[in-house]
Amino acid sequence: MKYLHLVWAALFRRKTRTFLTLVSIIAAFLLFGLLDAVRASFEQAGQSANGAQRLQVGAKLSFIQALPSSLEAQIAQVPGVKDVTFANWFGGAYQDPHNQVFSFAVAPNYLDLYPEISVSGAEKKAFLATRSGALVGERLAQKFHWKVGDRIPMQSTIFPDREGNKNWTFDIVGILHSTDKKSGGFFDQMFLLNWKYFDDTTPYNQGQVGWYVTRVTDVKRTDAVAKAIDALSANSDHETRSQTEQAATANWLKQLADIGLIVSSIMGAVFFTLLLLAGNTMMQAVRERTSELAVMKTIGFSDVSMLAMVLAESVLLLLLGGVVGLGLATLLVPAIGAGSGGMLNLPTVGASSWALGAGLMVLFGVIVGAVPAASAMRLNIVDALRR
């Protein structure tokens, strides 16, 4: 600690250069914090106590392949299955194709399997009684200023009606509220329509189901129940894959994009550039004060203390920038979540992200400082003083 002022003074010897390097480090660790939150968000997708009781049964080949509705009765007979429901992806967009809405055509009992979605009894009754009725998430309704009683147009990006028209009309009969804060972002954005209305209107479905959702009687028997369900359609043209809600969500997201790989690739490129930049800064910083380092060795500072001081300087540089960058990410993540109106439900930058970030800061500091520190350690006093 008694050398701290020396390390600090050396670090800010060239203020502009250090400041610019710090800005780069801040930007890199800000990005790290944000992307790590995105990665964690995708990892946590589908994780909930209620979700653990649910199995999703989809086509084994691809999530876009439909399943026959006849499976519903068979699945209901599987030991360990408490309830079965089903849904289809509707692919709705409001007013503009860019305004994509998480819209699903669902069976009448769909909400029975999702206790974390709350809707009043009257509204639920109205939904079941109104053929073109729709239940919309709270935040979605706020976003488009919808209210109960509104009749709204909705374009399906996939399914036309029997006249080939993709513009559908729905009557909003209720608002969905999420009781689970963690998954609230998704449920608050949902748009549910009656599966019967959907199936009757589009010629493309013909009684098929996008996926089934089952609730099991015992979460410990989830694997056995999943195997039994999949055995129902083994060797058929509609083989199924049953998985927990978490696994299904992860697989679904993986078919869209490997978020982990994307995040790792981006961060790899960012950190590689950072290493070059900070490494160059440290090399320059040590090279231009060769005679000062030689004087310190002349006075009696040992080779090891020179090595330690230069390493401490580079670690301090990375820690300063990294802590500010990750701190900014910690502040920004909730703001981004709030700003997205719930569309992005990013988890806060937590202790594990901070621990990983701090580890990376120290590691990069050591890597960046290794060569200049070794140069300082090996510095020949007589040669250096002659320069």
Added chain:
Amino acid sequence: MGSLIEIRDVSKLYLRGKQKVEVLHHIDLDIAEGDFLALMGPSGSGKTTLLNLIGGLDLPSAGSIVVGGQRIDQLGANALARWRASQVGFVFQFYNLMPTLSAQRNVELPLLLTKLSGVERRKRAAIALQLVGLADRATHKPTELSGGQQQRVSIARAIVSDPKLLVCDEPTGDLDRQSAEEVLTLLRALNRDHGKTILMVTHDPKAAEYANSTVELDKGTLVVREPA
């Protein structure tokens, strides 16, 4: 007084490419404790090399160097660093102060290698600065000081850990006459009043007049030794 420094048959070889260059040839020299010795000679005569050997900054190719009873040519790098920290103070031609540190912090630098507390370090640095007449410049950075003042800070740094030996390489080489005289007067006072043994490399005969004795080197050989 007995010898503080005993140099016996010291030679120093450097490799310049594939060629061996002998900078010092079989030097024998005794320097008494409390002496103020001027080391003179033309450029390339080996003055600074001899100073570096005595100060423990370099090792001889042959011969032995004993300082204060310690055979320093046999010490390893770390032991030599510890020895320098406690036994020698260095004064350079271009002061070599840390530009980012205040005068006080520069003077405190050698004390960081001791077990003294921060308070004690600051106290001793303040005394050293007072001794060189710069107590009122303690918070100034080197760039805010004149050349003469910077050299006095450098001398304060050299004496703050109270070494027996001061080695000064052209301490007035970069100073005007008046500043040079102030620095030389200070060195003479440190020698006379505080008993410091001083070894000073200089080109300047006027500077050498401040010393008690003079040694001349020419082409790596000790040629003249006369009382000042």
